[in-house]
Amino acid sequence: MLWVALSLPCAPDETPPSSDALHALATWALQFTPCVAIVDEAVVLEVEASTRLFGGRRALHDRIAGQILDLGVDGIAWAPNSLAALACVRTKVLNGVRQPLPELLDALPMQVLSAVAPHHLTLAQLGCRTLGDVRRLPRGGISRRFGKDLLDALDQAYGLRPEAHRWIALPETFHARLELMARVETAPAMLSGARRLLVQLCGWLAARHAGTTAFTLRWTHDTVRPRDTCDGGELTIRTAQPMREAGHLYQLLDEHLAHIALQAPVSDLALEVTDVLPLQERSASLLPEARSESESLTRVLERIAARLGPQRVRQPVLREDHRLEWMQHWQPAPQPPSRQPLAPYELPQPTFVLPEPQRLAMRGHRPLYQGPLMLLTGPHRIEGGWWHRTEDDASTHHVERDYWVALSERAGVLWVFQQRLAGDDAAWYLHGWFA
Template sequence: MQWIALSLPPTPNGTPPPSDALAGLATWALQFTPRVAIVDEAVLLEVEASLRLFGGRRALHDRIAAEVTGLGCTAIAWAPNSLAALACARGGIVNGLRLPLPDLLDALPFKVLSATTPCRLTLAQLGCHTLGDVRRLPRGGIGRRFGQTLLAGLDQAYGLRPEAHEWVQLPATFRARLELMSRVETAPALLFGARRLLMQLCGWLAARRAGITTFTLRWAHDAMRTRDAGEGGALRVRTAQPMRNIEHLCCLLAEHLARVVLQAPVGELEITADHVVPLHEPNASLLPDPRSDGESLTLALERVAARLGPDRVLRPVLVEDRRLEWAQRWQAAALPLPRARVAPPELAQPTFVLPTPLRLQVRNHRPLYRGPLALLTGPQRIEGGWWHCEGGTAAQHSQLVLRDYWVALSEHAGVLWVYQQRLAGDDIAWYLHGFFA
């Protein structure tokens, strides 16, 4: 397993970070994995199943590290389990996967483990400084003196006992607030705090695979305000199309804030999502995307063919032929595509086609493939290839087909594409030609 710990700093007076900040960070983290939990001053993410989706561990780490600082996170760490990741974040270790877990944790101060909090003074008086020192104490004595909580925390951190977390649930609606660290007297200066709320909004939208078309920024005036200033104000922002791009939303909000005049200093912000619609991002492609650099696929293939040679860059083209084996052919990519008018098949076509049809056994006039086959639909007669026979070679004569195709059902193999071959002078034979997905 691989876990990430995102730690928030304590408040200036030493108290834990506010719950709103932790909830906002957890909501943002749900775009990477549904397994997100809040433990003490940190948000923990189990990302083992998400690594391939986001391009691997390094790519995911770089993306999270680049974005999470805007949410107030001051420490990020990786480890094989959640408590170890949290201990690494507290100990200033980013990569907790580079060493065996016992060697890594034994060198850390024992204060990085929350289970040691009630007994830190006693452990220090016993001469313990690191988690390794605590582990070397007799387990029976630890259990009698400190209870089972400390032993359970040690075992979970070292991967000897399973962990249990209460996962953060993605809220159905979005509403986030932020208490500003100082009073803001000009509207454009509100963008600094609003950006953090917008990042939470974009993370919530990514987790829902949705985009925003309307959101509202509200602000509350400071308690030290004039009587006629009111409690606060609001600004509704609309987008031309659904989106969740943080930079565009910030630029759009900045343009609106430039025309706002605050009636009093502001001490608190709130953003709500008013209109949310599904937003499905296009799949990435191995080939050049014309929307990204303006180069079409045809131009890209021309460049590759010029570099490798025209005979080494091929593409499939459809052919006006009812025989499935000859319904497409490969031609040089530099050649223009033929204008083939291929009529839709009368019978369903299989998803996977065998390169060479497999002859089937027959029992009581019924074809067998992992048991008797039940013929569902058909027949569809396909005749073709006669134009190859006159004056042609033996290989060309073999391209003549006279087949009746059926969609068949096998109890163990699913839906199949079979045909019955009827050629003069030959016995009636059944062949398997393809599988339906």
């Protein structure tokens, strides 16, 4: 498993981040994975299943790290579970997956685990300074003296017990609010705070696989303002097509705010999206998507062959031959079939065929394959191929076989045959098996 922890800075008086700020960060993080939760003062993401989608761990890390600066995030850490990631982000350890988890956590201060906080003083008096010191205490004593919660938290942090989280649900609508650090007296100065709201909006749109053609920025004037001024103002930005690129939306907002004069200083900003439309995205898959519901498989295969090369995309074509080895051949998919489709064979045909028939052991006159075989139906006699000669024209591929559908207790239903007219060497062969 791979977890990411993101933390917001605390206030100067050590007040933890507000619930609204954490939920805004969690909503933005939903574009990377649906497994997002709030744990104490941080947001944690389970991203193991998303690494391949975003091009690997390094690419995913660079993408997250490149956007969190605009969101005010001051800490990011990676670890095998959420509590370990939270412990790492509290101690500014960026990568918690480079070394074994017990070795990493044992060296961290014990207060990085929230469950230690109620017992910090007692544990310190016992001589504990790190998580390793706490973990080395007798488990029975920890459970009796400090309760089960501390022991469970230790086990979860060290990966010995599964974790349970309440995942954040993606809101149906987007509305974000931001209280500015200081009063803003000019409209262009609002861009710094608006940029954070735009990044949150684009994260929400990415999680919904959508874009917006209209969003509204609202601002609230400070309470200390002239009596004849209104409470605030708003600005609606529209785009010609669905969009969710934060950079482009930021440039549009910058151009519009340059023409606005504020009646009073601004203390709060709010961003709301009004028009949301599905966004047609470029597929990252190797296989091209169908351009319409009615597009045939043939056209899709032609485009795949054009991308990979005609020799890399092949299709099976049936031949008028009852011998299993030569009943079909493979040809490049873009080419038209060399023969017309044949009527289905009345005889049962195996799902999987061996490249070469495998000779079976015998017990008396009974074939064996992972135990004795029970012959169900047969014989299905196949004879022919005298005309099929090799390149040196020295031998033919003439066959005379009696095929049977056989049952094995362990291997399932098999397709076996016996050579006809073989005399005393009437051996049995396995040629395929049924799914």
